[in-house]
Amino acid sequence: MDVRKVRIVRRHDERPNIMYVEIEKWLLDIGDVLEFDLFMAEGKLTEKTLLLSKHIPINSDIKIEIDSRHAIYVRQSDLEAYNIFVDKIAQAVARNEHIPVIKKAAIIYRQASVILDEMFENPEELENVPKTKKVVNTFVNTIFSDTHAIESMIKITAYDYYTHTHSINVCIYSLSLGSYLELNSITLQELGMSALLHDLGKSRVDPKITNKKGRLTEDEFDEMKHHPLYGHTIALKIGIRDNRILDGIRHHHEKLDGSGYPDGLMGNSITLFARIIAVCDVFDALSTQRSYKERMSSYDTLLLMKKTMQHHLDMVLVDSFIKMQQHSDALTAL
Numbered sequence: 001m002d003v004r005k006v007r008i009v010r011r012h013d014e015r016p017n018i019m020y021v022e023i024e025k026w027l028l029d030i031g032d033v034l035e036f037d038l039f040m041a042e043g044k045l046t047e048k049t050l051l052l053s054k055h056i057p058i059n060s061d062i063k064i065e066i067d068s069r070h071a072i073y074v075r076q077s078d079l080e081a082y083n084i085f086v087d088k089i090a091q092a093v094a095r096n097e098h099i100p101v102i103k104k105a106a107i108i109y110r111q112a113s114v115i116l117d118e119m120f121e122n123p124e125e126l127e128n129v130p131k132t133k134k135v136v137n138t139f140v141n142t143i144f145s146d147t148h149a150i151e152s153m154i155k156i157t158a159y160d161y162y163t164h165t166h167s168i169n170v171c172i173y174s175l176s177l178g179s180y181l182e183l184n185s186i187t188l189q190e191l192g193m194s195a196l197l198h199d200l201g202k203s204r205v206d207p208k209i210t211n212k213k214g215r216l217t218e219d220e221f222d223e224m225k226h227h228p229l230y231g232h233t234i235a236l237k238i239g240i241r242d243n244r245i246l247d248g249i250r251h252h253h254e255k256l257d258g259s260g261y262p263d264g265l266m267g268n269s270i271t272l273f274a275r276i277i278a279v280c281d282v283f284d285a286l287s288t289q290r291s292y293k294e295r296m297s298s299y300d301t302l303l304l305m306k307k308t309m310q311h312h313l314d315m316v317l318v319d320s321f322i323k324m325q326q327h328s329d330a331l332t333a334l
């Protein structure tokens with residue numbers, strides 16, 4: 001994919017005052033000379049400090065600073081320059097088997113991010129479907145190609161919450177959990193598509209509601225509750241016919257005790273895809289940072305899910321998710 005041809009237009013209504021975009025810091029290396037400035041966050045969430053000006057090579061001190069930060073940002077107006085940089089790296093990485101899997105994972109994440117941006121801008125554009133399939137296929141192939149791929153992919157999930165990064169994170173978590181459960185590659189491909197598109201219906205909900213920082217009113221929540229149905233309708237419209245994919249999109253907010261939406265399904269009538277996506281959706285929503293709240297640690301998030309959501313989420317899957325996280329932490333420590 002030639003990202004240089006893609007004009008990146010983030011939904012302006014998603015974070016009205018945003019001027020900076022988080023980038024995949026794993027792609028930055030000593031000696032790189034960039035066409036964009038790098039920023040880090042200090043103090044309040046919205047404040048960013050210049051870390052490195054463009055055209056100055058990254059030295060070892062800057063690299064240590066980059067590695068020690070949770071997130072590195074570029075100006076929104078520099079996003080296109082950043083995508084050109086990723087495009088150049090992608091070609092080099094494709095030719096080199098010795099490049100660490102974390103770099104490969106970060107490149108796929110960026111490519112997924114570009115496509116999801118397009119998808120949320122033009123949800124009914126048929127051309128986006130094969131691109132989305134290709135991204136999921138690359139994720140699945142990466143998982144099967146390297147024993148460290150899952151922990152690398154979990155490591156690159158973004159900390160800041162946007163609808164499209166949330167969708168990619170949920171896709172990565174769902175594929176990691178599915179792989180831990182030893183689902184085959186065809187099933188993983190379908191699960192990944194369903195997870196990546198699970199919130200596509202939010203593109204039809206009034207942005208004033210999807211971007212609201214406080215609690216939703218009853219009417220607003222009623223409208224928000226339509227997004228699984230909207231997503232199901234859009235998915236059908238763009239030619240997705242696989243029932244497992246459609247079902248995951250439609251039923252990711254169903255709860256085991258029947259109190260979920262849109263169909264109030266109970267227990268085993270909620271399919272595996274919907275139950276997996278639900279666990280990963282809740283985990284990511286709680287553990288990422290929003291403009292109005294700090295992120296919760298993975299440990300606290302999982303504890304909260306175990307303690308308070310046993311009537312909503314499949315606890316066997318939550319336990320598997322915890323074991324999968326422990327497994328990937330253990331691999332990281334090796």
Ligand SMILES: [Fe+2]
Binds near residue numbers: 198199227252253
């Ligand atoms: Fe959702």
